[in-house]
Amino acid sequence: MDRSVDVLWRKRAGDFWRGCMPYIRDMTQSGLPGVTIMLLLAGLAGYGLLLRNMPASFPFTRTGVIVLTPILCWSPLRTWLREADVVFLVPREAEMPAYLWRSFRYNGLACCAGVLFVCAAYLPLYLAGPSFTPVSLVVGGALLMKLLNTGGAWRERQLVGRSWRRSFRLMRWAATAVATAALLQTEIWKTVIYLAVVSALFGLLYWRASRYAFPWMTLIHEEQLTRRRYMAFFSSFADVPTESAAVRSRPYLSWMTRFVRYGKRSAFIYLYAHTLIRTELGGIVIRFTALGIISGILAAYAGLLQGWGSAAVCLLFVWLSGIQLGSLAQSHRHSVWRLVYPLPDVTRHDAVLRVDRVASLICAIVIWLPHGILLPSRGALVPALAALVLAILYVLVLRPARVKRLLSFDEDD
Secondary structure, rough: OOHHHHHHHHHHHHHHHHHHHHHHHHHHHHHHHHHHHHHHHHHHHHHHHHHHHOOOOHHHHHHHHHHHHHHHHOOOOOOOOOOOOHHHHHHHHHHHHHHHHHHHHHHHHHHHHHHHHHHHHHHHHHHOOOOOOOOOHHHHHHHHHHHHHHEEEEEEEEHHEEEEHHHHHHHHHHHHHHHHHHHOOOOHHHHHHHHHHHHHHHHHHHHOOOOOOOOOHHHHHHHHHHHHHHHHHHHOOOOOOOOOOOOOOOOHHHHHHHHHHHHHHHHHHHHHHHHHHHHHHHHHHHHHHHHHHHHHHHHHOOOHHHHHHHHHHHHHHHHHHHHHHHHHHHHHOOOOOOHHHOOOOHHHHHHHHHHHHHHHHHHHHHHHHHHHHHHHOOOOHHHHHHHHHHHHHHHHHHHHHHHHHOOOOOOOO
């Protein structure tokens, strides 16, 4: 039997995706791909309208920095490592460079494809404005920055302290944003000099900082976090086995739980409110809401389809955030302790419905705000009000029925 690390990597990757296939089928049967295609078609139509009616004051460079910086800096690394590898693979640490090379190639190709896709989406907008740099140089510079960020992200994983990793990551994102702005609006030789100087400074800082030769625990923790995110996403469409949940304090949201009364009748409300706020599910909902806000600003700023296209974007992200919130109904479903404590199960159902309703309403209003602020100034008050009314109707009328279906149990449960 071949026990090389290369074979081990391929086996673990194959096992993961084979395990995900049933959930992917459930996701495709839910209608999400069809809605996504409709969103892309509507986005292309609105994008074409924006290109034909480009405002003279449109922030081309700022938009490019906002769009390109995240894809250039985000450098995931799937290693498929598990906690047991600290015992069984550490003796083979000398062979791990070959293992990591597979991970770098696997993730690097996908990330470069993402960079090319985002560049293809942004460059028509860039060319419609006062484009300063040729398209080929923009694409080449973006790929170069992606490679530099991939190397920097690996060095950050090797750093000993978590605070050091966060500080270096923040500096890398800031330096990439400046480099992206320079690439889009200055001479290319200035951008090259800037990249060379910044790369040398970061290389010196990485060299001086304390680091591990192979950051086992950092890679294992990152892999666990990625798996949890996949399972949290799939749990919106099917009942999936979950691993131990990662907990985040999120003090900017946890203050909301102070409004929950302390008592037996509110025990499940308290539990599910904290589950939403402090686990990865809350992080996914926050990111979806933020993406909805950004998309709403762009759609409302462009006055997409006289405001009706902007309203459709608002409703779409309200619906998508609702899909993610549906995972809350699956939380603690198989917990043994709920059968031990003398709390009737019907109170748990009521708690899920109440927490889901409040969270959905908050997300809907926050997603709607850019449309409510920008659309009236463009003479599209009716689409803005229609989007608000439909979003509230969805949250208060349609969502409770879906959450109740998710809460329906088999007799075995």
